[in-house]
Amino acid sequence: MKMKVTCIPGDGIGPEIVTEAKKVLKKVSMVFGHEIEFTDVLMGGCSIDAVGVPLTDETIEICRAADAVLMGSIGGNTSTSPWYKLDPSLRPEAGLLKLRKSLNLFANLRPAYLYPELKDACPLKEATGEKGFDMLIMRELTGGLYFGERNTKEVDGELVATDTLVYRESEIRRIAIRAFDVARKRRKSVISVDKANVLDSSRLWRKVVEEVAQDYPDVKLEHMLVDNCAMQLVKDPSQFDVVLTENMFGDILSDEASMITGSIGMLSSASLNDTSFGLYEPSHGSAPDIAGMNIANPIATILSAAMMLRYTFNLDKEADSIENAVKKVLEDGFRTVDIMPKGQEDRFTKTSCTEMGDLIAERITNC
Ligand code: IPM
Numbered sequence: 001m002k003m004k005v006t007c008i009p010g011d012g013i014g015p016e017i018v019t020e021a022k023k024v025l026k027k028v029s030m031v032f033g034h035e036i037e038f039t040d041v042l043m044g045g046c047s048i049d050a051v052g053v054p055l056t057d058e059t060i061e062i063c064r065a066a067d068a069v070l071m072g073s074i075g076g077n078t079s080t081s082p083w084y085k086l087d088p089s090l091r092p093e094a095g096l097l098k099l100r101k102s103l104n105l106f107a108n109l110r111p112a113y114l115y116p117e118l119k120d121a122c123p124l125k126e127a128t129g130e131k132g133f134d135m136l137i138m139r140e141l142t143g144g145l146y147f148g149e150r151n152t153k154e155v156d157g158e159l160v161a162t163d164t165l166v167y168r169e170s171e172i173r174r175i176a177i178r179a180f181d182v183a184r185k186r187r188k189s190v191i192s193v194d195k196a197n198v199l200d201s202s203r204l205w206r207k208v209v210e211e212v213a214q215d216y217p218d219v220k221l222e223h224m225l226v227d228n229c230a231m232q233l234v235k236d237p238s239q240f241d242v243v244l245t246e247n248m249f250g251d252i253l254s255d256e257a258s259m260i261t262g263s264i265g266m267l268s269s270a271s272l273n274d275t276s277f278g279l280y281e282p283s284h285g286s287a288p289d290i291a292g293m294n295i296a297n298p299i300a301t302i303l304s305a306a307m308m309l310r311y312t313f314n315l316d317k318e319a320d321s322i323e324n325a326v327k328k329v330l331e332d333g334f335r336t337v338d339i340m341p342k343g344q345e346d347r348f349t350k351t352s353c354t355e356m357g358d359l360i361a362e363r364i365t366n367c
C-alpha cells in the first residue's frame with residue numbers, strides 16, 4: 001500500500017518523539033512491503049516563530065491532502081514562553097483547535113490500558129494495579145466550551161469573562177454512534193459521562209445518547225456524573241470499557257486516565273472525522289522542561305502511529321506488530337525515566353528516547 005502521511009513534529013519534545021514514530025513506521029513498511037511518504041509541516045510555537053501564526057491555510061491544505069496526519073505535540077511553558085503573551089487566537093493551541101475544526105475531527109479516541117509490566121508504575125493501590133484496566137475514552141472534539149462564543153468585557157467597572165457551552169443534537173448523536181460502534185468490538189459497555197444534574201447541555205446529551213442506545217440493545221449503557229467519574233477512575237478503573245463524553249470533560253478525564261496507566265507518556269490518540277482520514281497524536285503535551293534531552297518517552301506517539309495503521313489504512317496486522325513490539329520491549333525490561341519504578345532501577349534498563357525507538361523498531365516482525 002502507498003501511504004501519504006503529513007507530520008507535525010511541533011514544539012518541545014514533539015520533534016524527538018515523531019522521529020522515533022517515523023523510524024518504527026519505516027520498519028513496518030519495510031517488513032510488510034508498504035511505501036510511506038512523509039511530509040513535515042510546522043504548527044504551534046515553531047510556526048509562530050517562523051511565520052507569525054500557529055497554523056497557516058497552506059498547512060491545513062497539506063494535512064487535508066494526506067491520508068493521515070501524525071503529530072508530536074505543540075505549545076510551551078505557559079508562564080514563561082513569549083508565545084503566551086500573544087493574543088489567544090495566535091497562541092500555539094489555537095492552531096491545533098483550528099486544525100481539528102477545519103478537518104471536522106469530531107471523534108477523539110483515547111485508549112487507557114495498564115500494561116501488566118507497568119503495574120508498579122501505577123500510582124493506585126496495589127490491588128487495583130493487579131486487577132488492571134483497559135478503557136477507551138471517546139471524547140467529542142469539535143464542540144462544547146472549546147468552540148462556543150467567548151469574550152471578556154467590562155461590565156459595571158469590572159471585567160467579566162464568558163465562555164459558552166453549546167451542543168447540537170446532531171453533534172451528540174454522531175459521537176454517541178461512534179462510541180456504541182466501538183463498544184460492540186470491545187466489552188459492549190458504554191458509560192456516558194455528563195453533568196446532567198446542573199447543565200442543560202448535559203441533559204440534552206443524556207437524552208440523545210439514550211435515543212442512540214435504542215439501536216444497540218446488545219450494548220449496556222450507564223450514565224455517570226463527571227465528578228463521580230473522576231472519583232471512580234481512581235477507585236476502580238476496571239469498571240470502564242468505553243467512556244463517552246463531551247470535549248472539556250474528556251480533556252480532563254483523559255489526563256486522569258493516562259496518569260493511572262503509570263505515565264502520560266504511554267497514551268496514544270486518534271482524532272477522526274467521518275472518512276478514513278485521521279490525525280494521530282499522543283495525549284500528552286510538549287514537556288518543554290525536558291525538550292532536547294533525549295529522555296522523552298516516544299511510546300505514546302509510536303502507539304498513535306499504530307492507531308493510524310488500524311483506523312486510516314485498515315492494516316490490522318501491521319498495527320498489531322507495533323503494539324506487540326511495545327509489549328515486548330516492556331517485557332524485556334527497557335524503561336524511559338517516566339516509567340522507571342522508583343527504587344527498582346537495578347531491575348530495569350534505563351533507555352533514552354532514541355534507544356526506545358530503535359528497540360521497538362527492532363522488534364517489528366511479520367508474524
Ligand atoms: C489535548 C490538549 C489540548 C486540548 C490543548 C493543547 C488545546 O490538552 O489534546 O488534550 O485541550 O484539547
Ligand code: MG
Nearest residue numbers: 251252255283
Ligand atoms: Mg488535554
